Every structure is written in C-alpha cells, then in structure tokens.
Amino acid sequence: MVLCDCSVADLCIIDPQLCGDEKAFLSFEAIRSIHKLMDDDADGTVDTMETDEFLREDLKYHDPKAKHSSFHRADPHISVEDMWSTWKSSEVYNWTAPQVEEWLVVSVELPQYAESFRKHQLDGKALPRLAVKNISLTVSLLKILDRSHVQKLQLKALDIVLFGPPPGRQNQWKDLLLGLSVLMALGGCWFAYIQTRKSRDDMGKLMKDLEGLQRAEQSLLDLQA
Numbered sequence: 001m002v003l004c005d006c007s008v009a010d011l012c013i014i015d016p017q018l019c020g021d022e023k024a025f026l027s028f029e030a031i032r033s034i035h036k037l038m039d040d041d042a043d044g045t046v047d048t049m050e051t052d053e054f055l056r057e058d059l060k061y062h063d064p065k066a067k068h069s070s071f072h073r074a075d076p077h078i079s080v081e082d083m084w085s086t087w088k089s090s091e092v093y094n095w096t097a098p099q100v101e102e103w104l105v106v107s108v109e110l111p112q113y114a115e116s117f118r119k120h121q122l123d124g125k126a127l128p129r130l131a132v133k134n135i136s137l138t139v140s141l142l143k144i145l146d147r148s149h150v151q152k153l154q155l156k157a158l159d160i161v162l163f164g165p166p167p168g169r170q171n172q173w174k175d176l177l178l179g180l181s182v183l184m185a186l187g188g189c190w191f192a193y194i195q196t197r198k199s200r201d202d203m204g205k206l207m208k209d210l211e212g213l214q215r216a217e218q219s220l221l222d223l224q225a
Helices: 005-014 022-038 048-057 065-072 080-088 097-106 111-120 124-130 135-141 147-163 167-224
Strands: none
Touching: 005 022, 005 080, 022 048, 022 080, 022 124, 022 147, 048 065, 065 147, 097 111, 097 124, 124 135, 124 147, 135 147
C-alpha cells in the first residue's frame, strides 16, 4: 500500500508518538478508509443515522442497538481522530499475535490460515488492515484465495475494530476470573476450617492439661492433709 503525504501528515498531527511507525501509517490509513466508508455525506464525521445504515446494510445487523451505542457512546459525530483514538484504547489493539490467531480460529472459524498469520506475526495493531479491501495483504501475503473467506475475514475484522472483542471471548475471561474467585474463596474457607479445628484441638489439649494439673494439686493437698 502506498501512503500519500496527507495521510502521513494527518497521523503526525493526530498521534505524534506513532509518526515514524510505518505499521501505524498502514493501520491509520485503514481506519481512515473505514471512516470514509461510513461517512456517506462526506462531511468529515459519522453521525448516528450513518452508523445505523452502515450496521444494517454493510454488516447485516438486524437489531444494531447495542453495537450502535457501543460505537457512539455519548458522541453523536465521530471523526477520524475519534475513531483512531477509540481504536488505540481498545483491548484488541494490544492483542499479541497468538491472540489474533486464536480469534481467527475460534471467532472467524478459518483455522486453515492460522499458519500464514503465524508466519507474518499479525498482531492486534494489524487488524484494521484486514477490515478493508487489501488484496496485497490477504491474497499476496496470507494466500487467502477464496473470495468468500476474504469477505468473511474482512467483516469479522471490521466488527472487532469498531466494537471490540467478541462477547464470547469476554465471557470466557469473566468465567475464568469467576472460577479463580470461587477457588480462592473455597481455599479461604478451607484454611479457616483447618485453623478453627486446630484451635479447637489445642483448646481441648489445654483443658486436659489443666484438669491434670488440678488433679495433681488436689492429690498434693490430700497428701498434705
């Protein structure tokens, strides 16, 4: 992909820290393309009506309310800068290559391309490039020749870039955290039970020792008498 000077300049203004990162340029250009695709009236922002139309017609969501609110939140007009900022703060942005490979296998259901993804070390930052039509990446590098597979990958990548990780993945982490919490609670209860039992045994032993001392004392008194 050839980058025009304007895209480089725009990224340097919006995100000076990534100004010299070639991969960041590619991702930014992809985000710009997604924004342009959603911005039907070309006024520089994506409003709520444009988002609703995009979700229904392009992503085929019949009930896009949850996705709609997730994308806009409290901002009815999304600029390229807003979209880039939201993408950078997304959990997916920091995914490692193995996490992207897991997403490809589990969520996209295209495990036959896992080796290609692994070979090129595609991490979360590269996902916007998969969300747009990018023949050099999908066909030339990843060797995905089936058009239906390319389209499926593009739609899934578009969804995850705009709306974050799949609900199933979030639930998986929540279940894991819940499981760990339950295990820790059970461990705490078991420890408390062991400590209570030990204290009870120690108390019983102490009482027996006291009884023994009392008997010895009484015997001594009897002997003195």
